[in-house]
Amino acid sequence: MDKLIITAAICGAEVTKEHNPSVPYTVEEIAKEAEAAYKAGASIIHLHVRLDDGTPTQDKERFRLCMEAIKERCPDVIIQPSTGGAVGMSNEERLQPITLNPEMATLDCGTCNFGGDDIFVNTENTIKEFGEKMIALNIKPEIEVFDKGMIDMAIRLNKKGYIKSPMHFNFVLGVNGGISATPRDLVFMAESIPQGSTFTVSGIGKGQFPMASMAIIMGGHVRVGYEDNVYLSKGVLAKSNSELVEKVVRLAKELGRDIATPKEARQILGLREIL
Numbered sequence: 001m002d003k004l005i006i007t008a009a010i011c012g013a014e015v016t017k018e019h020n021p022s023v024p025y026t027v028e029e030i031a032k033e034a035e036a037a038y039k040a041g042a043s044i045i046h047l048h049v050r051l052d053d054g055t056p057t058q059d060k061e062r063f064r065l066c067m068e069a070i071k072e073r074c075p076d077v078i079i080q081p082s083t084g085g086a087v088g089m090s091n092e093e094r095l096q097p098i099t100l101n102p103e104m105a106t107l108d109c110g111t112c113n114f115g116g117d118d119i120f121v122n123t124e125n126t127i128k129e130f131g132e133k134m135i136a137l138n139i140k141p142e143i144e145v146f147d148k149g150m151i152d153m154a155i156r157l158n159k160k161g162y163i164k165s166p167m168h169f170n171f172v173l174g175v176n177g178g179i180s181a182t183p184r185d186l187v188f189m190a191e192s193i194p195q196g197s198t199f200t201v202s203g204i205g206k207g208q209f210p211m212a213s214m215a216i217i218m219g220g221h222v223r224v225g226y227e228d229n230v231y232l233s234k235g236v237l238a239k240s241n242s243e244l245v246e247k248v249v250r251l252a253k254e255l256g257r258d259i260a261t262p263k264e265a266r267q268i269l270g271l272r273e274i275l
Ligand code: KMH
Pocket: 012, 013, 014, 082, 083, 084, 085, 086, 087, 106, 107, 108, 114, 120, 144
């Protein structure tokens, strides 16, 4: 079994300091959280950025500042900017960070409800546009799927040449509008991807650590972080994203799975070598 790649989704676009005062907003806060998560064992930082007041933004210059600040503190970490941004953003807005030469970026493969009146819109043409641009820029997409039909969409677009093989999926389980964070649904998702694909698992809220444990056992990879969950355990807020990463490292150790360094993660995912 491959070593375990841990992704830290340190900031997100929807979670706020009201949910957990340690959610990072400023460049300095984001860089500090990224470094702490990296030191705890994360090899990938899934990155959203904010204005200082917490407003989510996909502004290229804000991304540049945050990426430079992270690279200064942890030069070999893999930075994976979001192209999902926040609900309601235009495609043009969302695509800005891919022009900063990242090794990876997210590619959301379908539309879904996102709680209340929110809809996270990713039409087939949007996915094609994002996929083509990532191929042109030699960026490995992390294919975010919130439901099984989104896997099928990715497979169709892979056959049509909009997404390259081998594909790397992120099963986001437990969004209010997506597939549930249950063992049955995780197994269903894992059995639905083409042979030779890799996957990581993002359990939302209380699903985070049960789904992480299953991913460790199944040979998948794990994403944790404030974007998905702000609690270390029931009723206990995590003081930093690093506490969430440390918990995954402990689980992996107990279950006999070694943790991948960024270099090893690059090999497992077939990223272009940048160092
Ligand atoms: N903020 C969500 C609406 C991604 O990063 O690509 C979408 C999201 C997905 O977070």
